[in-house]
Structure formats: structure tokens, C-alpha cells
Amino acid sequence: MPLNELDEAIVHVLAEDARRSYADIGAEVGLSAPAVKRRVDRLREEGAITGFTVRVDPAALGWETEGYIEMYCRSKTAPEDIRRALARYPEVASASTVTGEADAVVQIFASDMRHFEQVLERIAGEAFVERTKSVLVLSPLLRRYTAGAPR
Template sequence: MTLDDIDSRIIRVLTTDGRASYGTIGAEVNLSAPAVKRRVDRLRARGVIAGFTVRVDPGATGWDTEAYVELFCNRRTSGEEILRRAQTYPEVVEAFTVTGDADALLHVFASDMHHFERVLSEISAEPFVARTRSVLVLSPLLRREFLTM
């Protein structure tokens, strides 16, 4: 779906404040509240807006340790198997199959280094994991919730 400038601006407002009223959005994009609602409904129906959620700061909840863990898997390990096991760890917030040397990449949060070490040890012990390589995040410099349109 091709987005026009108004759709892109509506998405930017919602990305900044998912609780913004249609009237508030309309004031930003020069449309009436009913016109904004129709556009948001259309964007939702077409799957451009997949849903609304709450964004939680992991550090504010005490999960200050962040890492990316590359998984090097045994042969014949499917993405579905990696996903099935990754979902059992609340510390894993994202999981991807990737190109390059690794087979998958996990985004992990933990409360401290001991917690991270325990989770990494458990992930490494999964039967399909041959080895792992971790990168700890020192300081997140940029996080975007949407693509620049």
C-alpha cells in the first residue's frame, strides 16, 4: 500500500502518542476528527497499523542489562523451532533468523549480569544450539518505533 503524506503524518503522531485523540491528530494534519478516524480505520484494515500497544522502558522495571545473542545452530534447525524455544524465555524480546555466519539473533534483557549469564547458559544448553556469541549493549543511542516515511 502506498501511503500519502497525510497517512504518513497520522502514523508519526500515533507513533509518538498512541493515545492521541482523533481531534488532536486532526489538528496536526489539518483534517476533521471523523476524517482521521476513517483514515486510521483504513490503515488498520490494510495492515499498515498492526495494533496499538504500550511501550515499556526495561530499565525502569529493573531490567538494565541488554544484549544481542547470535545463535549458531545444528543443521536442520528450523526457524519455527528457534521461535518455539525463544518464546519460553521472558528475557528474549525479539528473535530473528539472519544472514551471515549466525543462524539467528536474539534480543535479550536481564536484570543484571548474573541474570544474563543464567539466561545465556540456558539458551546455550538448548539441544539445537551449537554455540552462541553475545554482544552487550553499553548505551542505546537510537531507538525508532517506525520507519522514517
């Protein structure tokens, strides 16, 4: 379901701050508040907007260490098996299958280095994992939370 220009503009505004009022959004995109609400309701019904959430700094929750784990899996490991296993770890922020040598890349948040090491060991111990390779984040340089292509 491709979005038209107005729908895309509304989605961009909501991605920046989902708490903005329909009137605020309408003033920015050139629509009335009721027209924005109708469009947002339609986008939700069609599945283009899947929900609204809050972004929290992981450090505020005690997750001070961030890292990425490359997973190299045994042959014939289905992506769904990887997803199902990783879903059990609250420390996993995101996981994706990727091109290249690794089968998946996993973003981890942990309370400290020891905790990261424990999570890494548990993931490496999954039956389908052949080996892992990890890197730790020193300083996040750029994080974008907007939706779609930049305007």
C-alpha cells in the same frame, strides 16, 4: 498494502504518541477528526496498524542488563523452531534471523549479569543450538520507535 501520504503521516504521528486525539492528529496532517478516525479504523481493518501499546523503560521493571546473543544453529533448523523456543523466554525482547555467519540475533533484557548469564546458558542448551556469541550493551545510543521511513 502500500500507504498513501496521508495514511503514512497518520501512522508516523501515532507511532510517536498513540494517545494523541484524532483532532490533534487531524490538525497535524490536515484532516478533520472524523476523517482521521475513519482512516485509522481502515488501517486497523487492513492490518497496516496491528495494535497500540506502551513503551516502558526496561530498567523501571528491574531489567537493568541488556545484551545480544548471536545464535549458530545446527543445519536444517527451521526459523519457526527457533521462534518457538525463544518465545518461552520472557527475557527475550526480540529475535531475528540474519545474514552472515549467525543464524539469528536475540535481544535480551535481564535483571543483572548473573541473570543474563543464566539466560545465555539456557538458550545455548537448546537442542538445535551449536554455539552462541554474546555482547552486552553499555549505553544505548539511539532508539527509534516511529514507523516507516523518516519524514
